[in-house]
Amino acid sequence: MCLACKHVDDVVIGAPFILTEDLIKSLNIKKVVSIKNSKEDTALKRHQDIDQLKVARDQGILEEVEIEDEFYNVTTEEIS
Numbered sequence: 001m002c003l004a005c006k007h008v009d010d011v012v013i014g015a016p017f018i019l020t021e022d023l024i025k026s027l028n029i030k031k032v033v034s035i036k037n038s039k040e041d042t043a044l045k046r047h048q049d050i051d052q053l054k055v056a057r058d059q060g061i062l063e064e065v066e067i068e069d070e071f072y073n074v075t076t077e078e079i080s
Helices: 021-026 054-059
Strands: 032-036 062-066
Touching: 021 054, 054 062
Parallel strands: 032 062
Antiparallel strands: none
C-alpha cells in the first residue's frame, strides 16, 4: 500500500530489522514512519525488547502513526 502512495518518495524493501545511522545517512532518509499497535509483522519474542527505531527516534525523524480503522489490523491468519 505504501508503494503506491503519492506522498512517499521511496520505500526500502528488505530493510534491516534495526535501523542504523549509516543506513539513514547513506540513503539520505528524512523521515521514518512506523505504524503503532498493529498486529501485522510482530517481532519474535526474542526481539521484542529491542528498539529497532532508536536511532530515528534519537534523531527526531521518527513519526509513529496509529490507525484506528479495523481494516488495517486484518492479517492473513484472520482471513482464512
